[in-house]
Amino acid sequence: MAGVVISSKYPPNIDPTRTPLAYGDRAIPRLNRELNDDRLLVRQRAVVSLCDHLHDPEHIAEALRNDIGMSLKNLLKDADITVRQKATECLFVMAGHALGRDSFLETESIYPVAKLFDDTEDIARKNAHLCVMRISETPPGAEGIVKAQFVGLLVNKLQTELNEIKELILDTLHFCMREDTDSALEAKAMEAFTMLLKHDLPVIRAKAARDIMDLSVPLAGKDRAVACGSLQLLKDMLTDSTKEVRANAAGAIMTITITTKGKYTALNCECIPPLVALVDDMNSEVRLNAIKALTCLSEAPEGRQKLLEHVEKIRDHENDHIAAVAKAAKIGVKVITWLP
Incomplete structure (x- = not known):
């Protein structure tokens, strides 16, 4: 289904001409003065020029020494869309480097950036x-987002945002849940991810399944996934034509079925047949996650009984050219053929 593509083109009445850069080490100080100018056109030209200037990593440290971060933070409240757009783009470029990320957190720029969610x-x-997602890629950044209590806000935005932005939110939550899952569970993220498993776009289905896998690491997450009916939808995704969707769906089932409740819910949903079909999948990640999920299900007597019929299919992968798959197959055969 065709989606809305967010355009980054300037409005037709905006002069995109960049402000002339001063020579050498005077460039950044001049740009900083112009970023705080009262004239709109001066601010527009300065922020456009700065964005291009910062794409050279050597200029980022100099920009931080001249308090460019604080100037950009102030521009996030500007009434002009071009200024706000380019200011956030500058922060995104700076957040791609360690110094920029540290400055972003130290100056608490995350709060005015988050106001732009609306x-x-x-x-x-x-x-x-984009800016918040880039910050979340490192543990301190993800921890900062969690401490700022933005996880609940991000989960709520999943319900209303454009598909392009939904992808970014799912990535941000993915990194945040590596640091803390309690906030996501309290915000009913599992319910939100489960709803997205039925989305039209494969990339969103894949990322929603991945986030369910992340949130299912703690016991409370596994229980919530079972209560939300995630397993039935994940089972349906095992036959998806997109490899990332199949891989993440199998991985989520693998994580949820570690518990007894998860195992028997998956068995009642008849997850074994589609998982067995994925054992010979062309994609190694799909094969690996499918074999691990089947190994979890075989720990239940009913699951072991069904999988004894397919143990040879798994045994064929004990010499898989991917070492992780071969190891998983050996463990799977051992568990399935175990006798008390």
Whole structure:
């Protein structure tokens, strides 16, 4: 299904001409002055030029020494969409480097950036989410987002945002849940992810399944997944034409079925037949996750009884050219053929 593509083009009445850069080490100080100018056109030209200038990593440290971060933080509240758009883009570029990420957290720029989640302009919201997603890629950044109590806000935005932004939110939550799952569970993230398993776009289905896998690591997450009916939807995704969807669905089932409740719910949903079909999948990640999920299900007597019929199929992968798959197959055969 065709989706809305967020355009980053400037409005037709905006002069995109960049402000002339001063020579050498005077460039950043001049840009910083112009970022705080009262004239709109001066601010627009300065922020556009700065965005291009920062793509050279050597200029980021100099920009931070000149308090560019604080100037950009102030521009996030500018009434002009072009200024807000390019200011968030500058912060996104800076957040791609360790110094920029540290400055982002130290100056608490995450709070004004998060206010742009409600901006009326699609591109401003997209850039704000890009910025937060980039910050979340490191443990301190993800921890900062959790401490700022933005997980609940991000989960709520999953219900209303454009598909392009939904992808960014799912990535941000993926990194945040590596640091803390309690906030996501309290925000009913499992219910939100489960709803997205039925989404039209494969990339969103795949990322929703991956996030369910992340949130199912603690026992409370596994129990919530069972209560939400996630397993039935994940089982249906095992026959998806997209390899990432199949891999993440099998991985989520693998994680949920570690518990007895998860095992028997999966068995009642008849997850074994589609998982067995994935043992010979062309994609190694799909094969690996499917074999591990079957190994979990074989720990239940009913699961072991059904899988004894397919043990040779798993045994064929004991010499798989992917070492992790071969190891998983050996463990799977051992568990399935175990006798008391």
